[in-house]
Amino acid sequence: MARYLLYRLLDAIPTVFLVLSFVFVAMRILPGDPALAALGPQTDPAQLALFRERMGLNDPLWLQYLKFLWDAVRFDFGVSFLSNQPVSSLIARNxxxxxxxxxxxxxxxxxxxxxxxxxxxxxxxxxxxxxxxxxxxxxxxxxxxxxxxxxxxxxxxxxxxxxxxxxxxxxxxxxxxxxxxxxxxxxxxxxxxxxxxxxxxxxxxxxxxxxxxxxxxxxxxxxxxxxxxxxxxxxxxxxxxxxxxxxxxxxxxxxxxxxxxxxxxxxxxxxxxxxxxxxxxxxxxxxxxxxxxxxxxxxxxxxxxxxxxxxx
Amino acid sequence: MGGPLLEVRDLTVAFGPRDMPLRVVDGVSFALDRGETVGLVGESGSGKSMTALSVMRLVPEPPARIGGEIRLDGRDILGLPLREMPAIRGRDVGMIFQEPMSSLNPVMTIGDQIGEAISLHGRMTPAARRARVIELLTLVGMPDPEARIRAYPDQFSGGMRQRVMAAIAMACNPSLLIADEPTTALDVTIQAQVLELMTDIRERFNSAILLITHDLGVVAEICDRVIVMYSGRIVEEAPVEALFDAPRHPYTRGLLKSVPSFSETRERLYQIAGSVPPAGTIREGCPFRARCPLRMPRCAVEMPPMAAHGPGHRAACWATAEEAAA
Incomplete structure (x- = not known):
């Protein structure tokens, strides 16, 4: 029974991988600029650029994707663009x-x-x-x-x-x-x-x-x-x-x-x-x-x- | 405690509209004594299973309407309110069903299923109940019963499951055991074992057995008397030897002729021409007339009454009744 469950858990790994990839792609396809959304339309362009740089949004997509996967494997979800709080604590609270x-x-x-x-x-x-x-x-x-x-x-x-x-x-x-x-x-x-x-x-x-x-x-x-x-x-x-x-x-x-x-x-x-x-x-x-x-x-x-x- | 153990008088099971009822059992009367084994024989749809289920009142009412009288040990079964039936089922009458593969609950151990049959009709400590379950399993010839009580039905073969069914049916030493085609779904070698088990049970507890079957070989082997049903009615009733020696109903004669035999070599097995009319569809005259070699004009108009042909031997046929009278 325990072994059976372990196998089923291993079976779930590809599923999780596909879900992660899908979310990554979907969010990049959708219109809308995260920097603009986080800082507001009145923000100075220099600040927007700084935000993008700091959040890794200027990296090529494949690099963002690899970083994202690597972080996900370590359960490190980074910091919310919006509230600047660690995502893990947001999740833990909700x-x-x-x-x-x-x-x-x-x-x-x-x-x-x-x-x-x-x-x-x-x-x-x-x-x-x-x-x-x-x-x-x-x-x-x-x-x-x-x-x-x-x-x-x-x-x-x-x-x-x-x-x-x-x-x-x-x-x-x-x-x-x-x-x-x-x-x-x-x-x-x-x-x-x-x-x-x-x-x-x-x-x-x-x-x-x-x-x-x-x-x-x-x-x-x-x-x-x-x-x-x-x-x-x-x-x-x-x-x-x-x-x-x-x-x-x-x-x-x-x-x-x-x-x-x-x-x-x-x-x-x-x-x-x-x-x-x-x-x-x-x-x-x-x-x-x-x-x-x-x-x-x-x-x-x-x-x-x-x-x-x-x-x- | 005089009189027969089971007495069925003019039993009718009807479905459908009241003004045009479909009688799947029509005016069936017979009796069973203690310690007696009676075979109820007929083709599929002849009403034999319905007759047996009526004794347990396991025919769903409605839609079915049951008429007539069934007396078990003198008690009027059909007059009882349905809520009193559970006390009788399993305790006074045990039943073995045709399909051992599907008649046991797949998610309960067989020990629990037999134990339930015991505890439904009497208080017992768990230890005493377990001992009784093991005793029953030993009685029905289950090897290694102590280990088997924790097994599930799917771990057993058909023959072994039928033994479990027999153990359930015998759990409270019922005075009447109804076995509805207990051997039909089994291999021939297993059939013999199950039949032996039933004779053994009868001898040990002096139970009466009502054996429903379409297998005349089984009847010859263990029955004292035979009742032949056709299209919802009894057409012949006789002691086993008399029935096999001198059948009085053309339907019985046809049935006996269609049994393959080792002693004669026939080109082809005999077959009764035509097929059984669905029970209840023939409302007038003899239901067998369309397939009957002895048919006469009277048969279309009037259902023949049961005529005596010797001790305990009766048949419902105009033609053979004349033979006997002549």
Missing amino acids: LPHTIYLTLTSVVIGLALGIPFGVYAATRRNRPADSALRLYSLLGYAIPDFYLAAILLIVFALNLGWFPILGAGTGFWDGLHHIILPALTLALLKSAFLGRLTRTSVLEVLGRDYVRTARAKGAREGRVIYRHALRNALLPLSTGIGISILATLSGSVAVELVFNRPGIGRLLIDAISERDYPVIQAGVLMFAFFVIFVNLAMEVVYVLIDPRIRMAS
């Missing part, structure tokens, strides 16, 4: 917020989506099932930033139940601040997961071993949660992985709407200001996150399915 948001929304999303899906599967074509269908449809249709804005307006602005902006300080205040952003992502996630759970459970409920479980004298609850759901989790875990990754793109919009610190927000600000070092580091963080989630899902497969365990 990353925990994004992780917290992701974890909270995944937990809420699973806690809502899976029971709803199971319930609908056992009441096929009855009102609960139709309700889930409608709920999923809405979940697919509503964009995250829109739902975030609605929740913000209704529960924070009008009802005043939750704070409007920021991440809060301390555990309880932080929890209070994260509920609406996490709920935004969790509701969308549960719509997707609910639908997926329903399909997987329905498929498994038709299997022979479910009939065997009933023939043994197992009651429906046991049949569903012990025999059906565990098998349904196999196809479902792929969906859970996908939905965790979708949280990333979702977190960009949600962090923006709720004005929360986080990698998504950091990245958006950096892109609009052509802050190359921050963009490169931020995208790399996302790439690491995707690789990590994929690896974690592989571990989950192995834990759920003894057949995979035996094969590996």
